[in-house]
Amino acid sequence: MEILWMLIVGGIIGWLASLITGRDVPGGIIGNIIAGFIGAWLGGLIFGDWGPVVGGFAIIPAIIGSIILVLIISFILRKVGKRGNQTHHDHA
Numbered sequence: 001m002e003i004l005w006m007l008i009v010g011g012i013i014g015w016l017a018s019l020i021t022g023r024d025v026p027g028g029i030i031g032n033i034i035a036g037f038i039g040a041w042l043g044g045l046i047f048g049d050w051g052p053v054v055g056g057f058a059i060i061p062a063i064i065g066s067i068i069l070v071l072i073i074s075f076i077l078r079k080v081g082k083r084g085n086q087t088h089h090d091h092a
């Protein structure tokens with residue numbers, strides 16, 4: 001039951017990060033869960049574990065870390081997409 005709770009909270013954290021940034025996380029619900037877990041880890045590394053803890057996550061650093069992660073992923077996907085479009089136009 002604890003793992004299920006962690007998955008739910010991780011998914012909510014990833015979903016909140018995508019709402020705050022206005023960018024979708026690739027992979028839907030699974031992507032949100034992964035972004036929540038990685039974002040919580042990243043936020044803990046950068047900001048430490050402080051504030052309220054829900055489902056094993058320090059919520060505030062986890063959300064901030066997830067926002068950073070979503071922005072990084074969005075930036076990378078945009079750059080890769082532009083590079084792919086340039087290559088496609090060169091061959092046309």
